[in-house]
Amino acid sequence: xxxxxxxxxxxxxxxxxxxxxxxxxxxxxxxxxxxxxxxxxxxxxxxxxxxxxxxxxxxxxxxxxxxxxxxxxxxxxxxxxxxxxxxxxxxxxxxxxxxxxxxxxxxxxxxxxxxxxxxxxxxxxxxxxxxxxxxxxxxxxxxxxxxxxxxxxxxxxxxxxxxxxxxxxxxxxxxxxxxxxxxxxxxxxxxxxxxxxxxxxxxxxxxxxxxxxxxxxxxxxxxxxxxxxxxxxxxxxxxxxxxxxxxxxxxxxxxxxxxxxxxxxxxxxxxxxxxxxxxxxxxxxxxxxxxxxxxxxxxxxxxxxxxxxxxxxxxxxxxxxxxxxxxxxxxxxxxxxxxxxxxxxxxxxxxxxxxxxxxxxxxxxxxxxxxxxxxxxxxxxxxxxxxxxxxxxxxx
Numbered sequence: 001x002x003x004x005x006x007x008x009x010x011x012x013x014x015x016x017x018x019x020x021x022x023x024x025x026x027x028x029x030x031x032x033x034x035x036x037x038x039x040x041x042x043x044x045x046x047x048x049x050x051x052x053x054x055x056x057x058x059x060x061x062x063x064x065x066x067x068x069x070x071x072x073x074x075x076x077x078x079x080x081x082x083x084x085x086x087x088x089x090x091x092x093x094x095x096x097x098x099x100x101x102x103x104x105x106x107x108x109x110x111x112x113x114x115x116x117x118x119x120x121x122x123x124x125x126x127x128x129x130x131x132x133x134x135x136x137x138x139x140x141x142x143x144x145x146x147x148x149x150x151x152x153x154x155x156x157x158x159x160x161x162x163x164x165x166x167x168x169x170x171x172x173x174x175x176x177x178x179x180x181x182x183x184x185x186x187x188x189x190x191x192x193x194x195x196x197x198x199x200x201x202x203x204x205x206x207x208x209x210x211x212x213x214x215x216x217x218x219x220x221x222x223x224x225x226x227x228x229x230x231x232x233x234x235x236x237x238x239x240x241x242x243x244x245x246x247x248x249x250x251x252x253x254x255x256x257x258x259x260x261x262x263x264x265x266x267x268x269x270x271x272x273x274x275x276x277x278x279x280x281x282x283x284x285x286x287x288x289x290x291x292x293x294x295x296x297x298x299x300x301x302x303x304x305x306x307x308x309x310x311x312x313x314x315x316x317x318x319x320x321x322x323x324x325x326x327x328x329x330x331x332x333x334x335x336x337x338x339x340x341x342x343x344x345x346x347x348x349x350x351x352x353x354x355x356x357x358x359x360x361x362x363x364x365x366x367x368x369x370x371x372x373x374x375x376x377x378x379x380x381x382x383x384x385x386x387x388x389x390x391x392x393x394x395x396x
Contacts, residue, residue, distance in 0.1 A: 002128070010378045020047055020116055021116055024116070025095040029107065037082050076161065077162070079351075097371075101370055114357055115356075118166045134389075164315065164384070165354065169354050170182045183320070189342060191261075193300060199284060205248070211292075217241065221241075233261070236258070279295040315350060
């Protein structure tokens with residue numbers, strides 16, 4: 001197949017792609033529904049196998065799909081996942097066509113539409129360049145930070161020259177056939193820390209006999225909020241707090257879930273260190289008992305940022321140029337949230353994201369995609385792969 005034939009090739013498979021989308025969306029793959037996620041992986045394997053790909057297990061429940069003979073050119077890794085945020089006992093469970101343009105259903109945009117864009121782009125590029133080396137990783141638990149494949153991402157397993165995330169293409173306006181869709185050049189990192197403050201429980205009528213852990217937590221919260229630095233992309237948040245046993249009792253224990261986001265690894269590490277110091281530095285003192293409060297912490301998750309750099313920019317520029325040639329409306333954007341592309345990027349692989357299905361209502365019962373544009377984005381992704389693969393070969 002030649003590049004000029006790609007559009008017709010995609011058109012011929014539009015119904016097939018939608019049928020697979022409906023099949024996958026109607027399978028509940030909520031992260032905690034491990035049997036459902038594994039069944040989704042099996043169904044994805046069925047499609048990948050029919051397309052002529054090799055599928056390998058990674059850390060037991062995740063999958064690595066391989067296309068091409070892998071004898072020429074750079075390796076490009078596509079990044080996807082199978083899990084969604086919609087539980088099987090919820091009300092949002094089925095694929096539904098709204099009209100000729102829009103379809104809704106759990107995971108249509110995040111990320112089953114992107115998963116299919118990736119698989120069919122891999123099929124197209126392997127027909128155009130049989131010796132290519134294009135792979136796709138499919139995480140089983142991305143929605144909770146991919147805890148059981150994170151080590152694989154951050155180790156030396158990928159060995160890819162470029163990576164492209166298939167998270168949704170985010171519309172920069174009302175979702176339509178011509179709304180600008182964002183290709184993501186930067187994603188902020190994310191950290192969650194559980195803090196526990198210990199005081200000394202006592203009756204509130206004799207406060208000199210106790211030390212309030214809630215007071216100690218409150219003092220720490222003010223200091224953590226002071227770390228906010230919008231100009232440098234650092235934002236902190238106290239997500240949840242709890243503590244105390246009764247209104248007439250000084251709290252002996254208080255807890256908080258602290259989260260923050262950052263644009264660079266250096267800022268992430270520095271902010272984490274500052275929060276840890278704030279938590280562990282005593283603030284409350286009872287001079288009658290000569291006791292101080294104390295704090296402990298546990299880092300729940302630390303996701304590195306997908307930082308902007310020159311090698312990432314090459315991928316962004318290629319997407320923009322191919323989008324213009326194909327008549328797609330694509331613009332570069334930064335996103336506050338993370339994805340598995342963050343891990344891959346932090347491991348040293350130039351990465352971009354947002355090359356999946358055009359989507360609104362992400363993670364909500366109104367999650368909706370623009371189906372014709374989703375199918376057209378198979379062409380955009382394939383054209384991007386073709387450019388990167390052939391330009392790298394020409395430079396070799």
